[in-house]
Amino acid sequence: MKVNIITKRDFLDLAYKNTESFYEKINLPEVFVVKNFYNKDKILELRKKAHDLGTSSAPSWHPCLDGCPDYHRIHDNYPKAYVKALMHAYYKHGYYNENNELFDFFSEIFDLKNFLAGYPSGTFIKNIPSQYQIARVNIHNYPKGGGYQSEHIDPVSKFATIQTIVQASEYGKDFKTGGVYARKEKDSGKFYLDSYTEVGDLMVLSPGIYHGVEEIDVDHTLNWNSNDGRWMIMPIIINSDYDFPENIKPKNV
Numbered sequence: 001m002k003v004n005i006i007t008k009r010d011f012l013d014l015a016y017k018n019t020e021s022f023y024e025k026i027n028l029p030e031v032f033v034v035k036n037f038y039n040k041d042k043i044l045e046l047r048k049k050a051h052d053l054g055t056s057s058a059p060s061w062h063p064c065l066d067g068c069p070d071y072h073r074i075h076d077n078y079p080k081a082y083v084k085a086l087m088h089a090y091y092k093h094g095y096y097n098e099n100n101e102l103f104d105f106f107s108e109i110f111d112l113k114n115f116l117a118g119y120p121s122g123t124f125i126k127n128i129p130s131q132y133q134i135a136r137v138n139i140h141n142y143p144k145g146g147g148y149q150s151e152h153i154d155p156v157s158k159f160a161t162i163q164t165i166v167q168a169s170e171y172g173k174d175f176k177t178g179g180v181y182a183r184k185e186k187d188s189g190k191f192y193l194d195s196y197t198e199v200g201d202l203m204v205l206s207p208g209i210y211h212g213v214e215e216i217d218v219d220h221t222l223n224w225n226s227n228d229g230r231w232m233i234m235p236i237i238i239n240s241d242y243d244f245p246e247n248i249k250p251k252n253v
């Protein structure tokens with residue numbers, strides 16, 4: 001799988017001004033690693049904030065219905081999960097004003113997703129779940145000692161034609177083996193992406209291809225409280241848990 005290492009300016013130029021050839025590459029599928037999309041220290045600060053929250057408050061789960069609070073959850077091979085995983089996940093919602101700064105910080109990604117969907121900037125950001133689509137910032141921590149997300153395909157929809165993953169770990173230091181991979185076909189070779197990235201880089205790829213997170217540092221003892229392993233931040237627009245016809249969930253493959 002070809003990885004295009006690209007500057008932020010060139011990437012945004014391509015996506016906004018040459019959208020057709022951008023999609024051609026995404027659909028081949030090729031991957032983009034956009035260098036220094038975000039400031040490294042700022043990303044590490046967000047990671048630390050999440051980690052502090054995770055170690056100082058109880059995990060919980062809430063369906064994505066009106067009133068859904070920000071929360072964090074430990075996914076420990078939960079049998080009913082759409083995609084099986086071992087990870088600590090943190091969810092922040094755009095409809096809470098206390099998150100305005102966070103959503104402003106990630107606005108370039110939300111703006112791009114809206115542009116690609118043909119909507120004006122700011123669409124979805126303040127939506128509540130009963131409006132069917134909401135904006136979320138997901139922070140995932142796959143701990144050393146086997147953190148993973150099983151292989152899956154995400155639904156491709158108007159507002160999710162690309163997946164945008166902000167690297168928040170240092171490959172080789174925070175973890176050494178495993179990590180995010182993608183592949184073209186179910187039985188073609190896995191293509192590992194983390195080694196191309198540094199903290200603050202943005203990975204961009206199609207959601208509709210086989211991808212997952214391979215077990216992180218399996219020879220380590222699992223420790224949910226340690227601030228290492230693989231961290232990533234994903235600003236996303238998702239369907240809420242209300243029932244409506246086009247509400248399609250990711251599926252394990």
Ligand SMILES: [Fe+2]
Nearest residue numbers: 152153154211
């Ligand atoms: Fe995914």
